[in-house]
Amino acid sequence: MSAGAVAAIDLGATSGRVIVGRVGPDTLAAEQVARFPNTPVQVGSGLHWDILSLYGAATAGLREAFRTQPAIASIGVDSWAVDYALLRDGRLLGDPFHYRDERTARGVARVHERMPHAELFARNGLQFLPFNTLYQYAAEPADLLAFADTSLLVPDLIGFWLTGRARAEATNASTTGLLRGGDWDDELVAALGIPRGILPELIHPGEQLGELTAGVADLLGASRVPVIAVGSHDTASAVVAVPMHPESAAYVSCGTWGLVGVEVEHPVLTPDALAANFTNEGGVDGRTRLLRNVMGLWILSETVRWWERDGTRIDLPALLDAAEDVTGDVVVFDVNDPRFLPPGDMPARIAAWCDEHGMPAPRTRAEFARSIVESLAQAFADAAATAGHLGGVDVRSIHIVGGGSLNELLCQRTADRSGLPVLAGPVEATALGNILVQGRTEGLVSGSLEALRDLVARTHRPRLHRPRT
Numbered sequence: 001m002s003a004g005a006v007a008a009i010d011l012g013a014t015s016g017r018v019i020v021g022r023v024g025p026d027t028l029a030a031e032q033v034a035r036f037p038n039t040p041v042q043v044g045s046g047l048h049w050d051i052l053s054l055y056g057a058a059t060a061g062l063r064e065a066f067r068t069q070p071a072i073a074s075i076g077v078d079s080w081a082v083d084y085a086l087l088r089d090g091r092l093l094g095d096p097f098h099y100r101d102e103r104t105a106r107g108v109a110r111v112h113e114r115m116p117h118a119e120l121f122a123r124n125g126l127q128f129l130p131f132n133t134l135y136q137y138a139a140e141p142a143d144l145l146a147f148a149d150t151s152l153l154v155p156d157l158i159g160f161w162l163t164g165r166a167r168a169e170a171t172n173a174s175t176t177g178l179l180r181g182g183d184w185d186d187e188l189v190a191a192l193g194i195p196r197g198i199l200p201e202l203i204h205p206g207e208q209l210g211e212l213t214a215g216v217a218d219l220l221g222a223s224r225v226p227v228i229a230v231g232s233h234d235t236a237s238a239v240v241a242v243p244m245h246p247e248s249a250a251y252v253s254c255g256t257w258g259l260v261g262v263e264v265e266h267p268v269l270t271p272d273a274l275a276a277n278f279t280n281e282g283g284v285d286g287r288t289r290l291l292r293n294v295m296g297l298w299i300l301s302e303t304v305r306w307w308e309r310d311g312t313r314i315d316l317p318a319l320l321d322a323a324e325d326v327t328g329d330v331v332v333f334d335v336n337d338p339r340f341l342p343p344g345d346m347p348a349r350i351a352a353w354c355d356e357h358g359m360p361a362p363r364t365r366a367e368f369a370r371s372i373v374e375s376l377a378q379a380f381a382d383a384a385a386t387a388g389h390l391g392g393v394d395v396r397s398i399h400i401v402g403g404g405s406l407n408e409l410l411c412q413r414t415a416d417r418s419g420l421p422v423l424a425g426p427v428e429a430t431a432l433g434n435i436l437v438q439g440r441t442e443g444l445v446s447g448s449l450e451a452l453r454d455l456v457a458r459t460h461r462p463r464l465h466r467p468r469t
């Protein structure tokens with residue numbers, strides 16, 4: 001076995017990337033060949049993703065990838081979860097809605113009239129999040145759903161455009177709330193009035209979706225290489241590349257969201273898991289990601305965006321340095337309060353939370369940043385402990401991967417607040433997980449997730465933050 005190259009498309013809520021991966025028994029590297037902004041657009045109907053721009057930028061990036069590395073063996077696509085496009089006869093019926101669009105509230109009310117959350121949880125094992133796909137379907141006009149013949153989650157849509165094959169990748173499909181025991185839950189689908197025919201056949205990570213169509217191959221300057229299904233839910237790919245021993249570690253996949261949990265063999269559907277609002281999402285190789293969505297760096301980036309709306313530029317590293325220098329106590333607020341979900345004036349919402357709880361609101365920007373970091377660290381520590389408790393995992397360390405692993409203050413404060421060592425990195429976990437699953441299908445690496453994680457640990461040594469008392 002020798003090393004080879006694959007390409008990964010990784011779409012995040014704020015930017016997308018195309019990455020060329022090199023992978024082999026002793027090799028794992030990710031090189032970014034394109035990065036492009038993902039800017040949601042607000043129009044009369046609501047907040048949408050500009051999906052055609054994303055596809056255009058991703059294919060331009062792939063073209064560049066094939067120019068620099070003609071031997072790319074395959075392509076894999078991942079993105080955020082839950083959001084979908086409706087199609088008819090292969091034609092897009094509109095830009096997908098953003099999960100932060102407020103129409104989801106309507107869907108929640110409609111679904112819970114028919115089935116309360118506890119009953120849903122017993123079937124699909126999902127945390128209540130107002131934007132889970134099943135609530136979004138319930139917010140659609142019924143005649144539009146009836147007119148569509150196919151619904152594709154974002155990475156499945158990109159895969160469809162690349163190959164002409166419409167499938168639903170299973171890790172991401174698990175975030176729709178419509179899977180039970182790994183298959184579409186026909187009874188629930190019918191009970192919610194969702195046309196069963198719009199849900200495509202499932203495909204699993206490692207399986208081949210199809211080859212590039214001749215037209216796309218031509219556009220990319222490539223041969224008709226295969227598109228491989230990876231953990232197309234970005235968090236599923238990230239968890240593949242956490243260099244952990246799942247029997248003794250928790251992870252935080254930290255970007256826009258902080259996905260905090262453990263990996264287990266089977267879904268945990270206990271009353272405690274329901275009460276703690278934990279989720280059981282489908283993982284690669286049939287594992288279960290028992291985790292909780294914690295609000296994540298969104299609160300910080302949205303705060304900064306608010307301060308920058310008058311045109312001033314904020315230097316994030318300088319802000320975090322200033323935050324580190326704050327002496328004295330800052331408020332630890334509940335980052336999971338739903339008021340922090342939509343875009344808008346975060347500083348005012350944080351101040352309102354403090355007021356309502358009889359606590360002094362941060363005053364300076366540095367204090368706001370410190371308060372956000374402390375609150376995230378506390379939420380990560382709490383969720384890691386709960387995950388261990390629920391999943392029967394003796395959590396002795398916490399791995400932080402993704403963009404948040406670069407935030408040393410956040411990593412250190414998570415260590416301090418949990419009393420556990422934090423292992424930071426790799427920052428590129430999602431892309432690495434995407435690359436590893438493709439590499440295994442292409443015969444460039446072999447073995448279980450443990451073997452893949454061992455390769456990550458050998459090639460991307462994490463940074464250790466010891467807890468300070």
Ligand code: LFR
Pocket residue numbers: 013079080081082083099233234235255256257259293
């Ligand atoms: C992270 C993520 C989360 C999902 C959220 C919305 O990027 O995929 O796992 O809950 O985005 O899709």
